[in-house]
Amino acid sequence: MQTPARFDYERATSLQGAIASLKEHEDSRIIAGGHSLLPMMKLRLASPTRLIDINDLTDLQYIREEGDEIAIGALTRHVELLKSELLAEHFPLFKDAELVIADPVVRNRGTIGGSLCQADAAEDLSAVCAAVKATVVITGADGTRTVPMDQFHLGPWTTAVGEGEILTEVRIAKRPGGGSAHEKVERRAGDWAIAAASAAVWIDGGVITDAGIALSAVGLTTIDLTRAEELLRGQPPSEELFEQAGAIASEDCMPIPDSRGPVDYKRHLAGVLTKRALRKATARALS
Amino acid sequence: MTAVGDRPIGFGPLKRKEDARFIRGKGNYLDDIRLPGMVHMAILRSPFAHAKINSIDTSAALALPGVAAVITAKDLETLGLAWMPTISYDTQAVLAGDKVRFQGQEVAAVIAIDEYIARDALQLIDVDYEPLPAVVNARKALDEDAPLIRDDKDGQLDNLASPTWEAGDEESTDKAFAEADTIVSRDIIYPRCHPAPLETCGMIADFNPETGQLDLYNGNQAPHAHRTVYAHVAGLAEHMIRIKCNDIGGGFGNKVPVYPGYVCAIAGSIVAGVPVKWIEDRSENLMSTGFARDYIMKSDICAKDGKITGLRVDVIADHGAFDSTAQPTKFPAGFFHIVCGSYDLQASHVKVKAVYTNKAPGGVAYRCSFRITEAVYLVERMVEALALEMHIDPIDLRMQSFIGTEQFPYETTTGWTYDSGDYHKTMRVAMDIAGYEDLRQEQEEKRARGELMGIGISFFTEGVGAGPRKHMDILGLAMNDGADLRVHPSGKAVVSLSAQTQGQGHETTFAQIVAEELGIPPEDVEVRHGDTDKSPYGLGTYGSRSTPVSGAAVAVVSRKVRDKARAIAAQMLETRPEDLAWEKGRWYVKGDPSVGATIFDITERAYSGDSLPEGMEGGLDAQVIYDPPNLTYPYGAYIAVVDVDPETAHVTVRRFIAVDDCGVRINPMIVDGQIHGGLAEGVGIALMEVITFDEEGNCLNGSFMDYLIPTALECPDFELGATVTPCPHHPLGAKGVGESPNVGSPPAIVNAVIDALQPLGVNHVDMPCTPARVWAAMQGNAAPPQ
């Protein structure tokens, strides 16, 4: 059996209580689904002194329309993202991603908040949220603040969530003419991506008015393909355009060689998946 | 088949008796066992692949509340337990004293009141290591400047683990090559992989200082042999040791060896006088226990007039830091020389050189009869390469070259005597199920559209069921197995076996054998195994030997009881034994079938106060030890169909057709289950499973995040078929089957991948066929795994 080092445990009964406890106890950590944190603790790669369990804060578990935005509570589980009709209608890339994230056991527990806060470059939802240009809501003792996805991940395993703060919500603006898709290649079902690409396009009058593309697992953090997004804006969608965006993806990603593959393959894959995600996102936008 | 309702009495597709507890989660595995006063052990392992140990300071660990003892090599030396023998006549450090020789090697053991404290204490042990250069690449292990790994062995001056071993005939092989019209050469690697049973290894050692009795709870594949080893290693009296296996969550060869952790747990219990539980975690299992394969092979194959004529193989075997390869004594490369496969060759020659490296020890037979997997992979890859070179269909080449039915028993060029087979027929059945011609047609159409579809063939012959005592022993112990059958007065029976099941369905299959032979319903036959106090001596379960050896023992012991029953029946029916005939469950008078005695009548009589034939003892029990006259030689034809994504290089196994001939099938449903499991493993080995190391010898696959085992999503709906060619020397005509699918499937899948990549001119890729490795091959950069 893999055993973690000694730690204290508390079950939060309110958001403010959890925040207060985080502040009070040095080296304490929030635990949500636990599917990233617990493995790290069992391998003794993380040894928090105290776990503050937020699983009872069901107020943070929802997917709903709020005006022209969709709001997702931080404690929303993968399985809920997978099954949400609202998301399927507006942002089908969530379902694309959730079908290939881990396995049902992990998806039943793992949360969107935990996925974003883990800030692992291979996390699929980070790319998904970046591509749809989500903003995240961070709550601390003094209230909430909002951070756009492209400023959320500060580096590997570091986020804009400060000491004594908790990520509480993800918000995505609904805009007309949108389509999105997530494409991933993995060594085996349930494995982390060798590379994955999330793409969203907004099309008006046969022209791409805006685009979001983000890559997982090919850099120290999620890679935002801003150069490719610029290329697409104002252009009518075409295979040739997607090829060019793919070429940019291959150039702009910064993969690290590991047992999933060498750098040249990952760059190649980033290109192929970007192209495929754009192709599918466009088809969805136009359908 | 006689039947009660829809239940067979005897052979047939009976649901597994053991599943009633398994599917309810009521199995009794090692970690379920809690003994009064039990303490827990954890093992400190080396972070380095090769390092001198200057000192070990255990004081801080000992000071942690809850820690009872810390054991190091020094302590074991005083008990004479610092080193232990391996199953290959090498020695292995139980705890490293002088230096560590692989990452993950056992350095110290902590005993504490719970497993958390034991593991906390590991972090408090201060070991002063002096890192040494590590030998990681087996090809460089014999270089002049390679650091010496085994300086503990007198006279060992290099990293050669065992002298070069040869089989076949070099001269006649050279001649076959000289006369050949086509020759193909390949470098082929069977990478290091791991059996990875879901239940890891562990033990509870319970030494009673008052009685001197040592009870060991330990799921292993050879309890009797282990007990003998402990008697030799620990100097304990063999009759005072009892090993109980209970339920085992998979073995696959990984639970054949004796591991240092077991010896530490035993030493801990002897010293502490209380039960000591040790269960390794997943990383420990993957990084330190018996790996499999790791064969680096160079091979040439040749053909003349459209038929395969010769094969040459030169192997470097990487045994890791200690040679604990599983194999019978006289076979230092196991049964690798069955590499001549299913073909009627003119000549063949095999050379195997084994080296030490700074990697975990092993070379266990992962669902394989001692290196047959490596052999089958090699020959089936080579045949495929030859067919490519000759521009002929790979099935045609095999059909041209198979050993003919009329040639059995067939003596191979490397000395095996194959028992029986009809290879052409089995191949044709597989082609029919696959719709082979249509598949080739579909492939042609897809190729024209730029799609990459591949069809891969593998035809394997195994030699399983080791083995005849005149040829085969392990550590001097004959590879025989006992069976003990007791038929109780009420007609219910208990059959005890030395072979312990790890999921193969023994409790059902062996009950069915008794049922078939005696007519007692299988639910009335209890199978006892895995407890050395309750079963006759035998060498255990591995190498597909359960049905070939223990199954034969059960058939023979049942027939012994049946013979005795005949004599009793003759007396009951007032006739002579030779005037009786047998139908399932009943002796009757020849010529007057209405007059007879059932096995239940006879049993009652055997235990009653009524008279028995002159000189006969009461009761209806019997015991045998079975010595197989030869191995059994199951075979099969496998066809894999794969699709390769032309852009991402991701491989999907779309179809898998497996036609096995394992002789007579006792429980065809269990056979199918075994084949499904082994095929899934084959998919894993072919596509994703590998243990690799970096240049410093750090293991890169120490968890299931990095050592991938396949899921249902990677496995197609397996399409099975069967032919039945009985084994002529097995009492039931049965051959082993447990390992066939693991042995036969990887080459089919790899051949299919290479077939798919033909439009790109790719003629080789090593396993595992991960997207990255296949893509490299597509770019013309196929490289072996490191």
Ligand SMILES: Cc1cc2nc3c(=O)[nH]c(=O)nc-3n(C[C@H](O)[C@H](O)[C@H](O)COP(=O)(O)OP(=O)(O)OC[C@H]3O[C@@H](n4cnc5c(N)ncnc54)[C@H](O)[C@@H]3O)c2cc1C
């Ligand atoms: C076998 C396996 C396979 C996986 N495969 C994939 C995959 O293919 N793709 C993928 O994207 N993911 C994968 N995952 C990860 C999975 O998605 C996790 O569920 C997710 O990474 C973390 O979510 P969690 O709720 O479990 O977080 P936890 O493990 O509970 O927490 C993770 C981190 O986030 C912090 N945290 C959690 N919630 C908050 C919050 N609201 N505010 C601030 N900090 C917070 C925690 O303190 C911790 O540091 C896999 C996991 C496993 C075990």
